[in-house]
Amino acid sequence: MYVAVKGGETAIRNAHRLVADKRRGDRSVPSISLDQIVNQLALAVDRVMAEGSLYDPELAALAIKQARGDMIEAIFLLRAFRTTAPRFGFSEPLDTSNMLVERRISATFKDLPGGQLLGPTFDYTHRLLDPELAGDAEIPAPELAEAGDGVMPRVTDLLGQEGLIEADADAGEEAETGDLTREPLSFPADRALRLQALARGDEGFLLSLGYSTQRGYARSHPFAGEIRLGEVEVMVEIPELGFTVSIGRIEVTECQMINQFKGSAKVPPQFTRGYGLVFGHAERKAMSMALVDRALRWRELGEEKTAPAQDEEFVLSHSDNVQATGFVEHLKLPHYVDFQAELELVRRMRAKHEAAVRDSAGQDESKAKQQEAAE
Amino acid sequence: MNRETAMTRQEAMAVLARSSLEKLRAAWDGWDSKPATELLRGPETGMIMIRGRTGGSGAPFNLGEASVTRATVRLGTGEVGFSCILGRDTEKARLAAIFDGLWQRDGDRGRIEQDLLLPLAERLAAADRTVRAQTAATQVNFFTMVRGDDE
Structure with missing residues (x-):
């Protein structure tokens, strides 16, 4: 017998309303703007674009904001967006020697x-936290130097x-370039x-x-x-x-x-x-x-x-x-029926096990009696 | 194209693609005797798959997609302007297509180049020069310390 169970609509609606509230946080703190994320959390934006597989800094910033800074959730959001957008074609291969x-x-x-x-590198920094950054200290403009050719x-x-x-190795320009999307x-x-x-x-x-x-x-x-x-x-x-x-x-x-x-x-x-x-x-x-x-x-x-x-x-x-988190996180979804079946199975196995234990205990008892009698 | 031009159409389109919406809008707002414009396609936003090359110069591979917006506009005077630009700014794509159309008109090309494209190109080149100068300031100058152990 299979019984479909429905429910939870109100709980889900309220949970989403709650997460929106948590996302905004303390209302006396100004809301973070996408410009701020693009400019000041630039490497987070870059990671979301790379793994979200869509170059669009503004959308990546929106995804980070919506995901409350959860990078994999943000990547997921960007991937979901890209499935809705039509593809116009391909670029010529990038020429990284001309950069x-x-x-x-x-x-x-x-x-x-x-x-x-x-x-702009973190290399050779001492990895000491900079208390000045907790405020809004004036940052000097970068040094300039004469550039070569x-x-x-x-x-x-x-x-x-x-x-x-x-x-x-060049594939020969005729070769089809595979596309896993x-x-x-x-x-x-x-x-x-x-x-x-x-x-x-x-x-x-x-x-x-x-x-x-x-x-x-x-x-x-x-x-x-x-x-x-x-x-x-x-x-x-x-x-x-x-x-x-x-x-x-x-x-x-x-x-x-x-x-x-x-x-x-x-x-x-x-x-x-x-x-x-x-x-x-x-x-x-x-x-x-x-x-x-x-x-x-x-x-x-x-x-x-x-x-x-x-x-x-x-x-x-x-x-x-995104695939990995989908499969790992799907374990959170209701598996009540699956689990019920396993529960039944374990109960049956335990019953069998107990019966077997009882039987062998009975045999042991009779064996012991026989031994006693023989002695 | 019988009159001397400062740029090729590709160069003009490249500058339009990288200019800001504000610049294009200001130029269009200030344009007298605007021709009628009819959108033949778009502006529409989608993606293109960006390709790289294995090892930098080998066989192509698909790196990932980028948001692009494109538009095709026919001017009242018959020219068809086209744009395809990174990002999702439909108004910028529409204006870029209009200016591409105007650029094709012998009578307007010089003015577009002088008033819009060349100043934009110069501004972009200046930004590049700043990046180069900032980067150059981080160049490592090695020096060798003679320890004199071999004497």
């Missing part, structure tokens, strides 16, 4: 053309000229699909997996060949016009990880690479993505698969925090 660079560092080459540009070749292109590092992932997935999944994957999950590769689970001796942050032009081909136009700029973070490779019968020893590219200022995520991208290339590079970070089915099936 308005805001930060660019290399841990492998001290004197690289264009220099080491620290940009702006030419900033990617580090991998420098090493590439000597053949010491593997070149980027249109076709469900199937395995093995090609590198383009893996990069798409990683680019929208959970930062924490990728960080831990990347860390695991450093600690020896699929170790690949990484160096941060280059990390760059800045604005790139988004070019779109307009069929009506027959040419490509810039529709504006977005900020991205790119990480080129340089890793060891012994070489093979076919390939002389050369460095291999892992790649990370993420919306916004997201250095930790870009680095983690590059580490995991490299680990997932074990098959192509003739390595042994020994660790979780190399298992694409494991990595790609669990990197999406």
Whole structure:
């Protein structure tokens, strides 16, 4: 027998009204504006755009506000929004060598053309809480200096000229670029699909997996060949016009990880690479993505698969925090009928168990009596 | 295009895409002898899938989507203006399409470039120069300390 149960409408309505009240908090404190979130919680906005897989700072700020700062809830909101919007097409692939660079560092080459540009970084801060920030202290304007010619070749292109590092394989422009938002992932997935999944994957999950590769689970001796942050032009081909136009700029973070490779019968020893590219200022995520991208290339590079970070089915099936939270959090929903069935089952099993115990106890008793009689 | 122009149409559209709504609205409000405008499409908001390249220069992959708004406008004088810009600002897309249409008119192009596009382009270039100068101030200058151990 199956009995459908309804109810809870009033409770749900009131709960939502309550959460709206909690979201607003103390009414004597001014409401936070989207501008404030975009400007002053910029890295939170960037994370929501990257993992929400939609570049739109204002919507990401709204999502953060609506989610009360719960990042995964905010990412969920943005993902839900993007399912309602029509897709007009594709951009030309971003040209990250032609970037308005805001930060660019290399841990492998001290004197690289264009220099080491620290940009707006937390690196080298002492991680001491700054009590002045609790107020609204005046912040001095940034220092300015004469900029060079702006030419900033990617580090991998420098090493590439000597053949010491593997070149980027081009798929041939005719090859179809897989899209996991249109076709469900199937395995093995090609590198383009893996990069798409990683680019929208959970930062924490990728960080831990990347860390695991450093600690020896699929170790690949990484160096941060280059990390760059800045604005790139988004070019779109307009069929009506027959040419490509810039529709504006977005900020991205790119990480080129340089890793060891012994070489093979076919390939002389050369460095291999892992790649990370993420919306916004997201250095930790870009680095983690590059580490995991490299680990997932074990098959192509003739390595042994020994660790979780190399298992694409494991990595790609669990990197999406909206899917993950959906399945984990669904456990909160009523499972009354399921549980009732399990309860019945446990009761039956216990009854059986008790009967068995009783029987064997009875046997023991009679055995003991027989023994007594024999003695 | 028989008269000398300062920009190509692509350059003009790129500047329009990055300008603010306020600038475009002020320019349109101040435009005398406005032609009739008819929206052929939009303004409509959707997304485009932004692509990157594996390793920076390899095979394309899908990075994630971005909000875009596009519009197509026919001017009373026959030109069809087009816009496609990042974001969800429908009014900005409409105005950008109108100015793209006006730019195509030999009689208006010079004025649009001088009064609107070139000043906008200069303002955007100045903002870029500031970013470059701020970034340059964070460049690391290495120096080597001679310890004299080898003497």
